[in-house]
Amino acid sequence: MAATLLEFAEVCEKIRSTSSKKQKITIVANYLRGLSREDLPLACRLLTSRVFPPWDARAVNISYSTILDALKEITGADEKRLKATYLKYGDLGSAAEELIQDKKVTTLLQTPLTLQNLYSALDSAASKKGEGAAEHRERVLKGLLALCSPLEAKYLVKVLCGEMRIGLDEGLLEEALAVAYGRGLKKVREAGLVVADIGESALIALDGAFETLKLKLFHPTNFMLAEEMSSPQEVAEYFRCELYAEYKYDGVRAQIHSSDKEVRIFSRRLEDITNSFPELHIPVGREVILDGEIVPYKDGLLPFQKLQQRLHRKTITQDVLNETPVVYFAFDILYYNGETYIDKPLKERRAILESLDLKPPFYYANQMKVRSEDEIKEAFESSLKLGYEGLMIKRPDSEYTPGKRGKKWVKLKKELATLDVVIVAAEYGHGKRAGLLSDYTFAVKSKDGLKVIGKAYSGLTDEEILDMTEKLNKLTVKDLGHKKIVEPKIVLEVAFNNIQRSSRHDSGYALRFPRIKRIRWDKSVDEIDTLDKVKEIYEQQTRKK
DNA sequence: GGTGGCTGCCC
DNA sequence: ATTCTGC
DNA sequence: GCAGAATGGGCAGCCACC
Numbered sequence: 001m002a003a004t005l006l007e008f009a010e011v012c013e014k015i016r017s018t019s020s021k022k023q024k025i026t027i028v029a030n031y032l033r034g035l036s037r038e039d040l041p042l043a044c045r046l047l048t049s050r051v052f053p054p055w056d057a058r059a060v061n062i063s064y065s066t067i068l069d070a071l072k073e074i075t076g077a078d079e080k081r082l083k084a085t086y087l088k089y090g091d092l093g094s095a096a097e098e099l100i101q102d103k104k105v106t107t108l109l110q111t112p113l114t115l116q117n118l119y120s121a122l123d124s125a126a127s128k129k130g131e132g133a134a135e136h137r138e139r140v141l142k143g144l145l146a147l148c149s150p151l152e153a154k155y156l157v158k159v160l161c162g163e164m165r166i167g168l169d170e171g172l173l174e175e176a177l178a179v180a181y182g183r184g185l186k187k188v189r190e191a192g193l194v195v196a197d198i199g200e201s202a203l204i205a206l207d208g209a210f211e212t213l214k215l216k217l218f219h220p221t222n223f224m225l226a227e228e229m230s231s232p233q234e235v236a237e238y239f240r241c242e243l244y245a246e247y248k249y250d251g252v253r254a255q256i257h258s259s260d261k262e263v264r265i266f267s268r269r270l271e272d273i274t275n276s277f278p279e280l281h282i283p284v285g286r287e288v289i290l291d292g293e294i295v296p297y298k299d300g301l302l303p304f305q306k307l308q309q310r311l312h313r314k315t316i317t318q319d320v321l322n323e324t325p326v327v328y329f330a331f332d333i334l335y336y337n338g339e340t341y342i343d344k345p346l347k348e349r350r351a352i353l354e355s356l357d358l359k360p361p362f363y364y365a366n367q368m369k370v371r372s373e374d375e376i377k378e379a380f381e382s383s384l385k386l387g388y389e390g391l392m393i394k395r396p397d398s399e400y401t402p403g404k405r406g407k408k409w410v411k412l413k414k415e416l417a418t419l420d421v422v423i424v425a426a427e428y429g430h431g432k433r434a435g436l437l438s439d440y441t442f443a444v445k446s447k448d449g450l451k452v453i454g455k456a457y458s459g460l461t462d463e464e465i466l467d468m469t470e471k472l473n474k475l476t477v478k479d480l481g482h483k484k485i486v487e488p489k490i491v492l493e494v495a496f497n498n499i500q501r502s503s504r505h506d507s508g509y510a511l512r513f514p515r516i517k518r519i520r521w522d523k524s525v526d527e528i529d530t531l532d533k534v535k536e537i538y539e540q541q542t543r544k545k
Numbered sequence: 546g547g548t549g550g551c552t553g554c555c556c
Numbered sequence: 557a558t559t560c561t562g563c
Numbered sequence: 564g565c566a567g568a569a570t571g572g573g574c575a576g577c578c579a580c581c
Contacts (some may be wrong), residue, residue, distance in 0.1 A: 021566085061577090065551055134578055162553095163568085167562090171566050226557060228558090251554065304556065305573070310554060312575045348547085378548065407564090433569065457558045457570045475546075497556090497557085502572075510572055515558055546575080548581085556557055559572080563564105 002114040003039035005148070007031075008046060009155040016166040023166050028176035032202070040206060044177075046440065049162045051122050053197035054270040055220050058126040062137050062160050067092055070127040070141040075099045078415025087482060091165060093158035100145065100153040113147050118156070135190025154385055163539070165431045170198055175389050177205040183249075193342070193401070196222045215335045217287055218257050220445040224291070224400050226409035228391060229457055232376035233449035235393055235410060238434055244346065245289045245368045245379045248389040248411055250304050251295035256468075258284040265294075276310050279361055280322060288356065289335035290328075291400075292365065297327045301387050303542075305500065330358060331365035331392075334400055343398040349400070349500050383493055388498075390414050396493065417537060418495045418517055420528045424450060426472045429457070429465075437469040437484065440516075442492060445505065446531035451507035453534060456494055459516030468519075491520040491528055509534050 010032045015024050015380040028047070035043055045051060052058045056543075072082055077099050085095040100526050145153055149289045158164050175193055178185040183205050191204045197473075204210065215221055223394065229235050235243075254273065255266045263281045265274045274281070275545035277294060284290075294304035308325040310316060333353040334342050341349050349365065368379045370393070380391045388415040398408035421442035429438035445451040461467065471490065478485035495517045509531075 019562070059553060061552060063552060081575070120577070129577085131578080155578070167567065169567055250556080267555075271554070274556095308555065308574050310575095312553085431569065431571070440571070455571065461560065495558095496571095500572075512572065513557055515573060546581105548579105550578105552577085553575095553580085556572090559569090561566100561568090563566090 001036075001037055003043060005113040005115060005118055005152045005156065008043060008115060008304065009151045012155050012158075012164065012166050013151065015168050019167065021172060024172055024178055025176045027172065029180035030440055033179075034178060035207070037203070039115055040202045041529065042119055044173060044202040045163070046115065046159055046315045047168065047173055048198055049164045050198075051119065051159065052126070053199060055196065055266070055272065057272065058123070060126050060137075060160060061133075062122075062125055062141055063162065063355050064092060066134075066138050066141060067096070067157055067160060070138055070145055071099055074145045078405065079103075080376070082183040083481060087428060088434070090428065090430040091158070091163075092161050093154045093156075093163075093165075093258070096145075097150045097154035100148060100150045100302060103146070113144070113152065116345050122192050130366070133149075143479065158376050165432070166213055173198060174201065177202055181205045181208065183208060183210075193222050194219055195379065200358040215289060215340045216291065218262075219261060220257070221289070221334065222270075223253060223268050224409060226394075226411045227407050229393075229410045229412060230426055232373045232380060232412065235376050235412065236373040238407070238410075239395065239488060240496055241392075242369055242371050242396060243376075244350070244394045245370045246365045246389040246392045247383045247386065248392050248413065249293040249295045249329055249365075250301070250389045251293045251307060251326075251329075254292060254294045254328070254542075255334075256290040256292065256330075257279065257288075258285075258290070259287050260285050273311065276313055276316065276336075277326055278316055279325060282359075282362070284358070284362075284530045286356070286358060287335070287337050288333060289536055290330045290334035290353070291334060292328050292330035294328055296324050296327050298323075307482050325361070327361040327363055329363050329365040332400065345397045345399065346394055347396040375410075381422045384414050390410055405407060413497070414497060416498070416541075417491050419444065419453075419534070420491055420523060421453065422450065422525050423434070423486060423490045423492060423526050424452060424488050425485050426468075427483045433465065436465050437472045438465050440492065441466075442494065443488065444529050444531050445525070446507075450488055451531050452505040452509040453494075453507040453509055453516045454494070454530075456492070456514040456516050459495075459517070464519065491523040491525065493517040493520055498541065499534060501538070507531055507534065509538060 023255045051060055085098055089095050101239045121140050121144055123136045125285050128136045150326050174188045193203045194215055195201055235417050260283050263283055263352050266271045293358045296307040333349050336352055370376045370486045371380050392411050394409045421444055423440045424443045425441035426437040427439040429436050441455045443452045475482045475489055476488040477487055494514050496511035496514045497511035499509050504510050
């Protein structure tokens, strides 16, 4: 029997309503066992709010704005009601559930929407190009919503928004797959690493076909990530062994697949970004999968923004190539001449990598052997001096594993000065932060008054957010619904990794990775930092490069 | 032909 | 990307 | 310690609209 959207939505609702991970896993495992081969991969992708595998070039291209338009037409709700409902839940799916209850089109006699129907419709939305494409996408969505019960609409919208908020994501889904088919979790996770698509993992788990698993050239795999540590001391004490330290480049992480004829390049999200970097289309000569970083470089490092301009560009002109050339720093090898190397120790992988004798624009990431706190500190400082972002530190015996599991790789990042800023506006959050003022717009002072320099949301505890909501409500001078303009009273200390020129805020600058260090109840507006200080930090960091 | 909203994806 | 929280 | 949730700035492509 074909899987229906209704049953899928009911399962999601059950998952959401329990906070126990074990129960979630049981619910999902039971559901998956009842699915056909055809429906299984689809259901698994939908559970992680995906429609296509990560490496698939298709994108549905339907999101908040399109959904709001479609809901408006389907339900006949006016702008005000739409906004109020969305604000109430902080989740467009939940808003859709409520709104669709009084939709104009009824569907009592329709056959139920299947996951396969849904997939075909979304594929059609994704595939339509050119004039009328936006209209087509909205028509597809309205067609689907017309067939949906409130609960179905809720989860359809959640999938499209990319946020399920049911307390289940890929990690728990893998556990559920292991339970559903009686497989070892380790095997299922390994499958996930290699195939990098939860739909494909599901089929492998179903068949128990783990032994046929091999990395495939031109098929991207997941990347190994590192955990952040705060000091050389912490690193030295945690590992207490010889380590490999590499500079942390501010570029784009990339997997390069090469045969003797062809090169393909994949990003961290497994997108095919080959076309953005023609100067890297030099076959290595043997079949390899490399891991490394694409870095913009011309007589020295270039800012990340220059690299971004090339990133999703369709055509790379000679001008772009001249202005922002890139190089590749390879630091790992996952596959070599038909063999997978991910379970070999880093030391061995590095030796194979170096035997390749790479030529510019391919370079080896430099590798320093460190052990003591002092050695790590020295390597870290030399990295900053050269304009890099910090240090990557790896155990020589580490296998290549996905995600942050195991802490075999760690990173040390440079700390920049913090700024004291004042909150000038606040916005309501989403999901579990619905109804709370959790997102703060802040400013520094200048001769011409306060100047906005950024927004931040992270760094406060739930309790602090609750407290802030109360205080900010009292300070509100203008209520714009979703956003509130507040009296500039509350001072925050914000940290960031960089300052960039920007037209986004009226200060002319913006922060990269802003986060709240702490609330400065002890400080008043008069004591916040100045725009001049911002300029100074900006100048200082650009001089370095 | 220019501009701005929307979307997706890089950090 | 970063940060917090529940299990 | 893991997994999940909430959310920052900047960019290009694409399409709708003037």
